[in-house]
Amino acid sequence: MENCWQRERDEMGLTLVTCKDKLAPYLPALRQSKILAVDTETTGLDPHIDRIRLVQLATKDLPVFVIDCFSFLPEGLGMLKDMLEGSNVKIFQNAKFDLQFFIALDIHPSPVFDTMLAGQLLRTSGGPHRANLAALAKHYLDEDVAKDEQTSDWRGDLNHAQLSYAARDAEVLPRLREIMVGKLLENGLSEITRIEFACVHAIAQMEFAGIYLDTERWKQLIVQTEKQRDEALDTLYTFSGKPMIQMSLLDDGVVMNPNFESNQYILHLSIVSAQ
Numbered sequence: 001m002e003n004c005w006q007r008e009r010d011e012m013g014l015t016l017v018t019c020k021d022k023l024a025p026y027l028p029a030l031r032q033s034k035i036l037a038v039d040t041e042t043t044g045l046d047p048h049i050d051r052i053r054l055v056q057l058a059t060k061d062l063p064v065f066v067i068d069c070f071s072f073l074p075e076g077l078g079m080l081k082d083m084l085e086g087s088n089v090k091i092f093q094n095a096k097f098d099l100q101f102f103i104a105l106d107i108h109p110s111p112v113f114d115t116m117l118a119g120q121l122l123r124t125s126g127g128p129h130r131a132n133l134a135a136l137a138k139h140y141l142d143e144d145v146a147k148d149e150q151t152s153d154w155r156g157d158l159n160h161a162q163l164s165y166a167a168r169d170a171e172v173l174p175r176l177r178e179i180m181v182g183k184l185l186e187n188g189l190s191e192i193t194r195i196e197f198a199c200v201h202a203i204a205q206m207e208f209a210g211i212y213l214d215t216e217r218w219k220q221l222i223v224q225t226e227k228q229r230d231e232a233l234d235t236l237y238t239f240s241g242k243p244m245i246q247m248s249l250l251d252d253g254v255v256m257n258p259n260f261e262s263n264q265y266i267l268h269l270s271i272v273s274a275q
Helices: 002-012 020-032 077-084 095-103 115-121 133-141 160-186 190-209 215-240 263-274
Strands: 014-017 035-042 052-058 064-068 089-092 112-114
Touching: 014 020, 014 160, 020 064, 020 077, 035 077, 035 095, 035 160, 052 160, 064 160, 089 095, 089 115, 089 160, 095 112, 095 190, 112 115, 112 190, 115 133, 115 160, 115 190, 133 160, 160 190
Parallel strands: 014 064, 035 089, 089 112
Antiparallel strands: 035 052, 052 064
């Protein structure tokens, strides 16, 4: 078993980090990298009561760093904060989830590229209809990303399968982003992508800490936004005709939902309406 793990680790180029000294020699290269893939494994789904167990970092020409936060923190907190708050682009898959766990540590990674959000934007441009990492990697890279260890127990001693799984999730992100950037530009989605990514931090912060809300004003904005939606649909139906039943515009049975599905877009529209 040990020899098998050693061979797998060498192929992945994985470096397990349990203390600051092991990561320190790589800090200059990590800070200077233009992009840095970031992933986490956590002991649960609630950032208020659960903890980050692993932070995985991947960038070009370096091994995948798998940081065991149970031993790396709290001593290495400043080093982790320094790496994640630099000017390079941080690639996440479903950034909103990871960001809430980093917020709990007072770490605020920025700027962000979220492959899940990019995948959702590319759905109508030939992308897969599911935007999880396995579906995106299969569609854009023709690679299989196993998710068997996703729900395993991350609280105790970690085995080679868990570490390899964690490293793989980070390693695939830079290559996935490279292809997705081209697709977003090709389909004229760069501006909406910028808006979506810019809203991720606000959404994560609101979900983590909650917000003060003027409920009466919010109700007014809901009415105003629904009115804009209905007017937009009426305009659309002058060209397409109003369907008697909800029809699919796609050829695989996926049903079109005319309601707004993007939380980031609702937030953006509400802010614009309030100005």
